[in-house]
Every structure is written in C-alpha cells, then in structure tokens.
Amino acid sequence: MTSADGAPELRVGNAGAPLDADGVAALASLRASAKRDGGTVGRFGVGFAAVLALGDAPRVVTRGAEGTLRGVAFSRARTRDAVAERGGPLAAELEARDGDVPALRLVWPADPADLAEDLPDGADTEVRVALAGSDGAALLARAVDDAPDLLLALPWLAGVEAGGEVVRRESTEPDEAGIRRVTIHGPGAAATAWTTLPVAGELPIALVDDADLAVEDRDRTRWEGLWAVADDPAGTDVLHAPTPTAETTTLPARLVVTVPLDPDRRRVRAGPVTTHVLGAAAAAYPALVAALPPERRTALVPAAALPASGVDAVLRDGVVESLRREPWLPAAEGPDLAPARAVVVDTGAEPADRLVAALTGAIGDLVSAVVGGSADLRALAPLGVTRLGPADLAERLAGLRRPPSWWHALYDALAATPVVAAAREELAALPVPLVDGRLVPGARGTLLPGDDLADGLAAALAGDGLPGLRLVDPAAVHPLLESLGARRADAGSLLAEPELRKAVARSVDDADVGLDVDGLARVVLRLLADAGEGAADTAWGALALPDVEGSHRRADELVLPDGDLRGVLGDDSPIGVLAEAAVAEHGRAALLAAGVLDGFGVVRDDAPAGPDHDLDDEETWWAEEVDPAAGWDGPGEELPAGPPGAMVAVRDLDLVADDRWDAAWSLLASDRSVRSALVALPGEPVPYTSWWLARHGRLAGHPPGHWRLPDEAPGAGKSAGDDPGRDAALAALYDPVPGTASLDAGFLAAVGVRTELRIDGADDATDLLARLADPARPVPAGGVLAAHTALAEAADARRLAVADVEPPAQVRTAAGRVVDADPDTGAAPTVLDRPWLLAALDPDGVVPVAPGGAPTLADLLDLPTAAADHHGEIRSPGVGTAWTDLPVATAWAAAVGRALPAGGVVLHERLRVAVADDDRTGPPREVFPGVWVDGAVVHTDDPVRGLLAAWALGPS
Numbered sequence: 043m044t045s046a047d048g049a050p051e052l053r054v055g056n057a058g059a060p061l062d063a064d065g066v067a068a069l070a071s072l073r074a075s076a077k078r079d080g081g082t083v084g085r086f087g088v089g090f091a092a093v094l095a096l097g098d099a100p101r102v103v104t105r106g107a108e109g110t111l112r113g114v115a116f117s118r119a120r121t122r123d124a125v126a127e128r129g130g131p132l133a134a135e136l137e138a139r140d141g142d143v144p145a146l147r148l149v150w151p152a153d154p155a156d157l158a159e160d161l162p163d164g165a166d167t168e169v170r171v172a173l174a175g176s177d178g179a180a181l182l183a184r185a186v187d188d189a190p191d192l193l194l195a196l197p198w199l200a201g202v203e204a205g206g207e208v209v210r211r212e213s214t215e216p217d218e219a220g221i222r223r224v225t226i227h228g229p230g231a232a233a234t235a236w237t238t239l240p241v242a243g244e245l246p247i248a249l250v251d252d253a254d255l256a257v258e259d260r261d262r263t264r265w266e267g268l269w270a271v272a273d274d275p276a277g278t279d280v281l282h283a284p285t286p287t288a289e290t291t292t293l294p295a296r297l298v299v300t301v302p303l304d305p306d307r308r309r310v311r312a313g314p315v316t317t318h319v320l321g322a323a324a325a326a327y328p329a330l331v332a333a334l335p336p337e338r339r340t341a342l343v344p345a346a347a348l349p350a351s352g353v354d355a356v357l358r359d360g361v362v363e364s365l366r367r368e369p370w371l372p373a374a375e376g377p378d379l380a381p382a383r384a385v386v387v388d389t390g391a392e393p394a395d396r397l398v399a400a401l402t403g404a405i406g407d408l409v410s411a412v413v414g415g416s417a418d419l420r421a422l423a424p425l426g427v428t429r430l431g432p433a434d435l436a437e438r439l440a441g442l443r444r445p446p447s448w449w450h451a452l453y454d455a456l457a458a459t460p461v462v463a464a465a466r467e468e469l470a471a472l473p474v475p476l477v478d479g480r481l482v483p484g485a486r487g488t489l490l491p492g493d494d495l496a497d498g499l500a501a502a503l504a505g506d507g508l509p510g511l512r513l514v515d516p517a518a519v520h521p522l523l524e525s526l527g528a529r530r531a532d533a534g535s536l537l538a539e540p541e542l543r544k545a546v547a548r549s550v551d552d553a554d555v556g557l558d559v560d561g562l563a564r565v566v567l568r569l570l571a572d573a574g575e576g577a578a579d580t581a582w583g584a585l586a587l588p589d590v591e592g593s594h595r596r597a598d599e600l601v602l603p604d605g606d607l608r609g610v611l612g613d614d615s616p617i618g619v620l621a622e623a624a625v626a627e628h629g630r631a632a633l634l635a636a637g638v639l640d641g642f643g644v645v646r647d648d649a650p651a652g653p654d655h656d657l658d659d660e661e662t663w664w665a666e667e668v669d670p671a672a673g674w675d676g677p678g679e680e681l682p683a684g685p686p687g688a689m690v691a692v693r694d695l696d697l698v699a700d701d702r703w704d705a706a707w708s709l710l711a712s713d714r715s716v717r718s719a720l721v722a723l724p725g726e727p728v729p730y731t732s733w734w735l736a737r738h739g740r741l742a743g744h745p746p747g748h749w750r751l752p753d754e755a756p757g758a759g760k761s762a763g764d765d766p767g768r769d770a771a772l773a774a775l776y777d778p779v780p781g782t783a784s785l786d787a788g789f790l791a792a793v794g795v796r797t798e799l800r801i802d803g804a805d806d807a808t809d810l811l812a813r814l815a816d817p818a819r820p821v822p823a824g825g826v827l828a829a830h831t832a833l834a835e836a837a838d839a840r841r842l843a844v845a846d847v848e849p850p851a852q853v854r855t856a857a858g859r860v861v862d863a864d865p866d867t868g869a870a871p872t873v874l875d876r877p878w879l880l881a882a883l884d885p886d887g888v889v890p891v892a893p894g895g896a897p898t899l900a901d902l903l904d905l906p907t908a909a910a911d912h913h914g915e916i917r918s919p920g921v922g923t924a925w926t927d928l929p930v931a932t933a934w935a936a937a938v939g940r941a942l943p944a945g946g947v948v949l950h951e952r953l954r955v956a957v958a959d960d961d962r963t964g965p966p967r968e969v970f971p972g973v974w975v976d977g978a979v980v981h982t983d984d985p986v987r988g989l990l991a992a993w994a995l996g997p998s
Contacts, residue, residue, distance in 0.1 A: 096176050466526055533568075537566075583637030646689070771821065
C-alpha cells in the first residue's frame with residue numbers, strides 16, 4: 043500500500059484486544075509491557091520497536107469498544123523538532139547526540155487520514171509504517187517465510203496473511219501430557235507437521251530476586267514454552283525465546299521457552315534463571331520422545347558432537363541425563379523403559395524382529411525390536427543401555443528354563459539374523475537342552491538326533507537318563523546347532539559315544555547293587571537294531587541282561603533260549619540262558635548284535651598286543667605261534683614277525699562237552715564268523731581258533747591232526763612240491779577222517795585235518811614215529827624216506843626241539859620193515875647219510891632220509907649214522923676225466939636243464955670197493971657199488987650215476 047504522500051507503506055493488522063491507554067504507555071516505554079497475563083503474546087513490550095527498522099514514523103490504529111477508530115502516531119522527526127523547540131538542557135543534549143532521538147518516546151494522536159481508512163476485515167488493530175528504503179515485496183516474502191516459526195512458537199496465533207499468501211496453524215487437542223500435533227500450512231500445498239509438548243514452571247523466589255534480571259523479568263515468576271519436533275527434522279536450529287535467538291542448538295528438537303535475554307533480544311542472558319529454565323525444559327524432553335512412534339524415538343537422542351553454544355551445552359547435558367533415567371525406550375512388552383536399565387539386542391545390523399520376539403519374556407527390560415539397528419545403538423551408547431551381543435546373549439541365557447520348543451524358536455530367530463548366526467565363537471556357550479532335561483552350555487560335543495531317532499528312541503533316552511550322553515532334545519534340534527559344533531547323531535554315532543559305552547561297561551555292577559539297568563538295555567538294544575550289522579562290537583557284550591534265573595549277566599555270557607550253542611555245551615557250563623521275556627521284547631537280531639550267543643561267540647581285536655583276551659590256553663598259542671623266537675638264541679625259519687595285525691578268535695571252545703563234538707563241528711562249520719576266525723593271512727601266525735581246534739578239538743574221538751582228508755577231498759595228498767613220496771607217506775600213515783559228510787574239505791583243513799605230511803611240534807613227531815613203528819601200516823620205500831625227511835626238516839626248522847621227543851623203540855627201515863632201535867642190542871639200524879653206502883649195507887639195517895637230514899634224524903632217533911661206522915677203500919684202477927669230456931654226461935645235463943659239476947670224475951672199468959664195518963671183526967667186504975665218493979672225489983663205472991652223485995654232493 044501507499045501512504046497519503048504516495049510512499050510505500052507496510053500495514054500489519056491483527057485480531058485481539060484493542061489498544062488502550064496502558065498499551066500506548068507501554069509502547070512509549072520500551073521493555074515495559076502493560077500485559078500481565080502469563081499466556082499473552084507481547085508481554086515483553088519490545089515487539090513494536092522492531093518497526094523502526096522499517097521507518098521512523100509508525101502509527102497504530104485500533105477499533106474502540108464503540109466501534110470508532112482511534113490511533114496514535116510516532117515520529118522521530120516530530121520528536122526531534124519538539125525537543126529543539128523546547129530548548130534548554132534537552133536542546134543541548136539533542137545537539138550533543140547530533141540530532142539522534144528515540145522515535146517511540148513521544149506519542150501524537152493519529153492523523154485524521156489514518157482514522158478515515160477503516161481496518162481490514164477481522165482486524166482489531168493495525169500498525170502502519172511508511173517504508174524508508176525497504177523493499178516491500180521482500181518484506182512480505184520474509185513475513186511469509188517467518189510465519190511458520192511464529193505460528194509454532196505462539197500458539198495463540200491462528201494464521202498469517204501477507205501479500206495475498208496465507209500461512210495457517212492447525213492443531214489437535216492436547217492429550218493428558220499436553221502433546222499436540224501441530225500442522226503449519228504454508229502457501230499453496232506446503233505443510234509441516236510437528237509434535238509439541240508444552241513446558242512451564244514457577245521460578246524459585248530466590249532466583250527472581252536476582253538483580254541481574256532485566257526490569258521486565260523481575261516481576262515474572264512463571265516461565266513457559268514448548269518442545270517441538272518436526273516429522274522431518276532439519277538438523278541444527280536456534281533457541282526460540284519465543285522468537286529466534288542467535289543461540290545455536292544441535293538438538294534434534296526445537297525449544298521455545300521464555301528465558302532472560304540481552305537487550306538486543308539475540309542472546310540469552312546467562313545466570314541461574316536461565317540455567318534453571320533450561321534444566322527444567324531438558325527434564326521434560328523424554329516426554330516428547332515418548333510421544334513419538336517407537337521407531338522414531340532414538341532419532342531424538344542428541345548425536346555425539348561438541349556443543350554449538352553455551353545454551354546448547356546446558357541443554358545437551360540435561361537432555362542426555364534425562365533420557366538416561368526417564369522411561370521412553372519402547373519395551374518388547376510392557377511400559378516404556380529407562381535406558382539406564384534397558385537391554386537391547388545388538389545384532390550388528392538392522393533390528394531383528396524374530397530374535398527379540400523369541401527373547402521376550404525370557405530377558406527382562408528388553409527393548410522393542412524397532413530399536414537395535416546400528417544407528418540406534420550409536421544413539422543409545424551414552425545413555426547406559428545394556429547391549430547384548432551374541433556372547434552376552436549366550437551368557438544371559440545360561441540356566442534359563444524353557445521348553446525345548448522355545449529353544450528351537452530362539453535358534454531359528456538367531457539363524458535368521460545372519461550376523462549373529464555367523465558369530466560362532468561368540469555363541470559357543472549358547473545353552474542347549476538335552477533329552478534328559480539338562481541344559482548344557484554350548485553346542486559343541488552335543489548330538490543332534492536324526493529322523494531315525496524321532497520315533498520314540500529319544501524319549502527312551504530321556505526317560506532312562508544316561509549321565510554324560512549329550513543328546514539334544516528332538517524338539518530343540520536346529521541346523522544352527524550343527525554350525526556351532528553339534529554333531530548329527532544316528533544310531534551308529536550314538537553307539538560310539540564314550541558315555542554310553544561306560545554305562546554299558548558298568549551295567550552288571552550296577553545291577554548287582556540294585557540299580558535298574560533295564561532302561562539302558564532298552565536303549566542300547568534299540569540302537570543296535572536301528573544301526574544294523576555295522577554296529578557289532580564286543581563292547582556291547584558287557585551289557586547287563588536278565589537270565590532265566592532272575593539275575594543279570596553280561597550279554598556275551600548268555601545264550602538264547604533256543605540257541606544252537608546250548609546243544610554242545612556241558613551241563614556245568616558257565617554260560618547262562620537269556621530270559622524269554624528279553625527275546626520277546628528286543629528281538630533276536632538286536633540281542634545277537636549285543637553279544638548274546640546263538641552259536642559260538644567271536645572275539646575281535648584290531649590291534650592285539652598280548653594274550654589278554656581270556657581265551658583258553660591263549661598264552662601257549664601266543665608263545666608257540668606269535669612269539670616262538672623268544673625261546674631261541676637266534677632267528678628261526680618260518681617264524682612270524684610279531685603279533686597279528688588283527689585277531690579274530692572263537693571263544694568258549696573249551697566249554698564243549700567231550701561227547702558233543704560232532705554237533706559242535708557242524709555248528710562251527712556253518713557259522714561265517716567262525717570260519718573267518720580260521721583264515722590264516724600270509725606272514726601272520728596260525729589263527730588262535732585253528733591252533734586250538736587242532737590241539738583240543740575232537741574228531742571221532744581224536745584231535746583233527748590224527749586224520750587226513752579223504753582221498754577224494756580237494757587238496758588231499760597234495761604235499762608241498764607235489765612230492766609223491768610224501769603223498770604216499772600221508773596216505774599210508776594217516777587214516778581219512780570218518781563221518782564228516784557235512785564238513786567241507788576247506789573247513790577240515792583249517793581245523794587241523796592233514797592235507798600234507800608236515801610236522802608241527804614234538805607231539806606230531808612222536809605220533810608220526812609211532813605210526814612208522816606200526817607194522818600193520820604198510821609204507822612204501824618212498825613214503826618211509828619222506829616221513830623221515832619230514833621229521834628232520836621240522837627239527838632243523840625249529841618247529842620242534844629234539845630233546846622234547848622220546849626216541850622210539852622201533853623204527854622203519856629202507857626195506858619197509860619195522861625193527862628194534864635199541865643201540866645196546868648191537869643190532870640197531872643206522873641212519874643212511876651216504877646213499878652209496880646202501881650198496882654195502884642191508885636195507886633192513888638202515889633208516890633212509892634225504893641228504894643233509896641224517897645228522898638231525900640220527901639225533902632224534904638216537905641212532906648212529908652209517909658213515910660213522912663204515913668206510914671204504916677203492917680197490918679198482920680208475921682214470922680221472924673232466925665232466926666236459928664225457929658226451930653222455932653232457933647230454934644228460936642238457937636233458938635235465940642243469941649245469942655240469944665243476945672238476946671231473948674218476949672212471950673205472952668196474953668199480954670195486956672194500957667196505958669195513960668198525961663195529962665188527964673180520965676182513966672188509968668187497969662190493970661193486972657202481973658209484974662211490976671218496977672225500978670230494980666221485981668214482982664210478984657209470985658216468986650217469988656218477989653225475990647224479992656229483993650233483994648230490996652240492997652245487998655245481
């Protein structure tokens with residue numbers, strides 16, 4: 043608008059109480075408002091003075107009670123003229139001020155022109171000021187810009203209209219705490235929404251009496267204001283008192299409050315009143331925070347920063363302390379929490395709704411899931427909130443009693459929070475519920491029952507309680523536990539658990555002292571049934587099971603009621619009989635897997651170290667077969683090097699009744715596990731079972747070695763090297779095993795029935811000598827030689843000691859006759875150690891043996907050798923000839939594939955030798971042997987026979 047003189051003019055109208063005489067006096071008396079109502083706008087009396095920044099001659103026009111217009115005018119120029127006209131001291135002072143006078147000290151009635159123009163519709167008072175160089179459009183634009191702050195700070199203002207633009211305030215009714223939702227509608231569609239909280243209080247009298255207060259503040263005992271936070275906070279702000287000051291604040295909310303100000307209305311006057319008001323306002327701050335939606339609340343915590351002003355420092359300290367001790371944090375359940383006692387789950391990422399939901403009710407003072415993100419945790423750090431990281435969470439949950447399904451839900455929630463689920467070390471102590479009701483710290487070492495255990499076995503494990511077995515309750519099983527170190531458990535892995543094995547090992551002792559061990563048996567037998575054949579282990583033989591007499595015994599000391607083994611045991615056998623009820627409850631398969639006997643039991647040891655398997659005569663077997671070299675000064679031939687790599691042995695063989703061996707052989711032969719115990723591996727000792735049966739078993743009343751395989755049996759008569767002489771000896775000296783139609787040749791051979799002529803031990807040697815001395819057994823010459831050679835080889839190989847064999851009273855000669863062998867009679871035969879001597883001796887007077895075996899056989903039979911008592915003298919002339927010069931020798935050597943002997947031979951036209959017997963008197967007897975060896979020289983009248991003799995003397 044323009045004034046009467048055409049200058050641009052700003053007019054500001056307002057609805058409200060009209061200007062009266064007191065009001066005019068207040069306008070002319072700076073900072074002395076006539077208003078006394080604490081809730082009235084303009085009580086400081088300084089707002090009007092701001093018009094002087096626009097012009098020196100403001101006027102105020104108001105509508106009186108009778109409806110007529112009245113008004114006053116102010117003018118710096120008219121004041122200067124009035125002072126100058128008055129003269130005197132005032133004129134002198136005016137001159138001293140260079141004409142500068144206050145514009146609002148003197149009041150003039152309004153000009154008639156002002157009173158002739160009516161007020162705008164709805165206005166009760168209007169201020170009019172001619173603009174002195176100010177841009178009217180810019181002023182109106184700024185008025186529009188500043189209007190939202192005024193409308194927020196001055197709740198009695200409903201709106202501002204400037205230059206055709208309207209800014210209005212819309213407010214909800216306050217709730218019980220005074221919280222309002224205020225929306226400032228700007229020009230067009232622009233709008234800003236705020237949440238406000240009124241604050242007010244009475245100043246202590248002692249503070250009001252402070253002499254540092256301004257005049258307008260000294261009689262005011264009440265302060266008031268409001269906290270306001272925009273839906274979209276704009277960062278730093280300034281303190282409003284109620285108009286903006288120069289005091290910058292870094293709080294995420296705006297404070298409008300009546301605090302003492304310096305005269306320029308830009309700075310807060312420091313002092314106890316200001317400190318009190320700011321502290322009281324800060325104490326109310328948590329109520330504003332609590333009024334916001336839970337997800338917005340942590341945003342109102344002041345971010346860590348240096349204070350932007352002294353006012354900001356006081357407010358920040360007060361707000362942080364109030365936020366620490368007052369409840370405003372949204373709780374997972376129940377009322378809001380004070381941060382100082384609140385617990386927030388620190389997931390290291392965004393809030394985890396499922397995890398907080400799972401923990402609700404288990405952890406007290408738990409903050410809602412809407413809080414917990416990284417920004418929230420940074421904001422809460424200075425407020426004393428307890429942060430639960432994965433490790434703290436695991437510790438806090440220790441000892442918490444909840445159903446297994448609750449723990450499963452917790453594990454599921456943890457797994458759904460990737461950062462937490464990956465924190466394996468931090469979650470190492472996460473509690474895990476077991477089937478027996480225990481809660482153990484940490485998943486490592488626990489067992490997760492698989493699907494095959496879900497049909498009641500887990501419940502059985504829980505009910506029968508195996509101390510130390512860490513089986514997770516099926517209702518709590520979750521893949522997270524496996525990632526934390528738990529192991530998947532099927533029946534096989536459970537059977538491998540040391541605690542279960544310990545319980546089995548002591549179960550008989552427990553039963554003896556009256557403890558209930560039937561539950562353990564149910565568990566173990568069920569596991570064995572589920573695990574199948576792979577679960578077989580001698581350890582389960584210690585499981586206590588009921589017998590028919592009502593007591594408990596080891597499983598491997600019990601036989602099934604209908605077990606085949608019962609038919610071969612003696613009446614006084616220590617093996618008990620399993621109770622029928624146990625068979626009905628558990629089934630044969632599981633009982634057999636536990637070691638209950640049907641047939642013969644088998645002992646298995648993957649690393650045998652000594653004769654410690656409680657087997658009959660095991661120490662003797664170990665000494666003879668495993669470590670036979672211990673009794674000798676040097677290494678012997680055919681001696682195994684140390685213990686077998688693995689041991690499989692049939693037990694309880696010594697319990698077979700003497701009259702039930704026929705049934706025992708059939709039972710043994712039909713059992714695969716027994717047959718595996720008879721297998722002799724290359725380079726390892728004779729298996730214990732084979733060794734024991736060969737010595738102690740009874741086939742038709744005799745040890746198996748008493749017999750040979752029938753002639754038609756595979757392998758019968760097949761001696762080493764397919765030696766016909768040995769085959770003949772075997773067939774002549776040993777009878778075929780009778781009545782064994784149900785026993786195959788392989789089994790018979792494994793238990794000691796002879797397949798070849800071999801001597802193992804002094805008993806074998808004594809038996810063979812007795813058979814040779816039996817005139818009822820015709821033995822061909824080759825068989826006699828083979829039998830004697832086998833005896834010598836056994837002694838040389840140290841399979842027997844000569845001292846352990848009693849020399850026989852009768853022996854078999856080269857002619858096949860049985861003769862006395864007593865050297866004292868003077869007619870005892872000699873052992874043939876030089877084949878060529880046979881030409882000078884009676885075949886009935888010599889015992890044949892292969893070359894090289896004569897000394898040993900002579901020692902064994904306690905007989906002299908032939909060469910010791912007989913010597914010969916060559917009586918015919920001969921010619922020394924090289925072997926290579928003899929065509930017939932060369933041809934035969936080529937025919938048999940052997941090299942000619944070194945050196946030569948002495949050829950005779952007819953070899954004649956005089957042989958003397960040292961034990962008899964009389965002249966030597968001349969013989970024509972065809973070949974004779976004198977020292978190392980071969981004499982012969984037949985080159986082929988001489989060649990054989992040379993080859994017999996040693997390598998060519």
